[in-house]
Amino acid sequence: MNFDERLTNVSIIGAAGKMGSGIALLLAEEMAKSRLKPENKNKRYRLNLLDVNEDALDGLRVYLKSQMVKAGEKSTVLLRELYKDREDLVENYDVIAQFADDALAPLRMGTDINMVKDSKVIFEAILENKNLKVDILKKLNTICAKDTFYLTNTSSIPIHILNNEAKLEGRIIGFHFYNPPAVQRLAELISTDTTTQEVKDFSLELAKRLRKKIVPSNDIAGFIGNGHFLRDGLYALREAKKLSKEYTLPGALYIMNKISQDLLIRPMGIFQLIDYVGVDVFQCISETIDHYIEGEDLKDDLLKKMADKKILGGQRSDGSQKDGFLRYDKGRPAGIYDIDKGEYKMFDPQGWTGDIDKKLGEYPSGFSPWKSLLVDPKKGDKLKAFFQNLKSSNNAGAKLAVAYLKNSKDIGEKLVKSGVAKTPEDVNNVLLNGFYHLYGPINDYI
Numbered sequence: 219m220n221f222d223e224r225l226t227n228v229s230i231i232g233a234a235g236k237m238g239s240g241i242a243l244l245l246a247e248e249m250a251k252s253r254l255k256p257e258n259k260n261k262r263y264r265l266n267l268l269d270v271n272e273d274a275l276d277g278l279r280v281y282l283k284s285q286m287v288k289a290g291e292k293s294t295v296l297l298r299e300l301y302k303d304r305e306d307l308v309e310n311y312d313v314i315a316q317f318a319d320d321a322l323a324p325l326r327m328g329t330d331i332n333m334v335k336d337s338k339v340i341f342e343a344i345l346e347n348k349n350l351k352v353d354i355l356k357k358l359n360t361i362c363a364k365d366t367f368y369l370t371n372t373s374s375i376p377i378h379i380l381n382n383e384a385k386l387e388g389r390i391i392g393f394h395f396y397n398p399p400a401v402q403r404l405a406e407l408i409s410t411d412t413t414t415q416e417v418k419d420f421s422l423e424l425a426k427r428l429r430k431k432i433v434p435s436n437d438i439a440g441f442i443g444n445g446h447f448l449r450d451g452l453y454a455l456r457e458a459k460k461l462s463k464e465y466t467l468p469g470a471l472y473i474m475n476k477i478s479q480d481l482l483i484r485p486m487g488i489f490q491l492i493d494y495v496g497v498d499v500f501q502c503i504s505e506t507i508d509h510y511i512e513g514e515d516l517k518d519d520l521l522k523k524m525a526d527k528k529i530l531g532g533q534r535s536d537g538s539q540k541d542g543f544l545r546y547d548k549g550r551p552a553g554i555y556d557i558d559k560g561e562y563k564m565f566d567p568q569g570w571t572g573d574i575d576k577k578l579g580e581y582p583s584g585f586s587p588w589k590s591l592l593v594d595p596k597k598g599d600k601l602k603a604f605f606q607n608l609k610s611s612n613n614a615g616a617k618l619a620v621a622y623l624k625n626s627k628d629i630g631e632k633l634v635k636s637g638v639a640k641t642p643e644d645v646n647n648v649l650l651n652g653f654y655h656l657y658g659p660i661n662d663y664i
């Protein structure tokens with residue numbers, strides 16, 4: 219079966235979730251374009267969107283319609299070409315409206331698993347829970363044809379475990395999109411020893427059509443992206459605990475968040491990133507990776523305390539950020555959670571946070587924030603000069619930042635040494651493309 223034939227009947231399990239809805243958008247758009255090709259005009263297309271949450275499925279239809287109009291607006295030249303035989307479509311907005319209708323036509327939404335039985339490709343994007351994933355994959359394997367491909371979006375569960383326990387005989391691969399799937403350009407591809415060549419070829423072609431940059435990762439829990447992210451986050455938590463003796467825990471969390479954003483020149487501080495992903499999601503990734511990796515402690519009691527108090531971060535349905543480690547005011551960090559008191563301590567530049575900033579010291583010369591370096595053609599030289607000054611600075615903030623950078627580099631090198639990543643470039647590419655860092659962790663700056 220060739221790629222276009224396989225693409226005629228696709229399903230997404232967990233379609234109304236954060237990742238599922240983004241994957242649905244990407245596939246609906248790709249399917250619509252494939253369907254408009256003259257050779258595919260008489261084929262029947264189906265994109266089955268399965269979720270247990272019916273209300274969320276209703277919201278998904280509205281979301282997909284609005285996004286499809288936006289996608290059409292960005293592709294008017296291509297759409298004009300694809301609809302060139304339709305003389306009734308005069309203005310661009312006629313073409314775009316027709317495209318949105320056509321893109322939504324193959325969609326079937328529902329909660330009954332039997333609706334996916336004819337699918338040739340199934341994306342799995344339900345909760346990050348091994349038993350739930352195995353259960354659903356087993357069920358799918360009994361109702362779907364024995365040549366169905368399974369692409370799982372798991373963040374941390376080894377793919378061979380899912381393959382073996384659900385008895386999929388090499389028809390599963392890890393296709394790990396980043397959040398949000400429609401925007402992020404990276405996907406990690408995780409094959410097992412038994413993943414068939416057909417599944418690999420299909421996944422590579424799909425990535426090409428979706429314009430995703432693929433980085434291969436070996437099948438070790440957490441893969442490259444979460445392998446780095448988890449250890450980076452745990453380092454920040456553990457350093458914060460040490461610093462808390464001098465600065466209190468809220469003060470120490472504030473410091474590690476600030477250092478990791480400003481002095482490492484990253485798009486977000488580490489606790490802001492954990493909030494973005496979800497404190498509960500981060501904790502779940504931590505427990506899964508800890509379960510599969512021996513000889514390393516990859517859990518932290520602070521995460522459990524936050525989750526027990528239901529301080530979870532994540533986003534509301536309108537996309538706005540919920541409070542987690544940090545409190546957000548119009549999307550910007552404005553306070554930090556005091557775990558012992560169970561309340562937020564608001565930043566106060568004239569008071570306690572101002573005092574901490576003074577103790578951390580002035581930023582070394584050559585400092586520019588991530589946003590301005592992102593578009594700077596001379597960013598390589600500027601980063602080199604800044605990190606040189608950071609290393610020679612004696613102030614408290616610079617020392618913490620240098621230690622943080624060294625730890626991040628150690629994590630990257632360990633991912634290569636332990637066989638998670640094939641090369642240092644693969645580690646760097648994941649951090650550059652999936653986390654929008656300006657430089658890879660394995661570098662000569664430190």
Ligand SMILES: NC(=O)c1ccc[n+]([C@@H]2O[C@H](COP(=O)([O-])OP(=O)(O)OC[C@H]3O[C@@H](n4cnc5c(N)ncnc54)[C@H](O)[C@@H]3O)[C@@H](O)[C@H]2O)c1
Nearest residue numbers: 232234235236237269270271343344345346371372373397
């Ligand atoms: N959120 C991220 O940043 C991110 C990034 C990359 C990968 N992932 C991975 O993607 C997967 C989904 O994560 P998410 O953040 O989208 O979760 P989510 O909670 O937003 O979505 C999960 C969806 O699955 C549905 N669901 C649960 N059980 C189901 C079942 N038995 N049948 C059908 N639907 C079911 C839920 O109703 C929900 O809509 C996880 O494996 C996660 O680790 C998440």
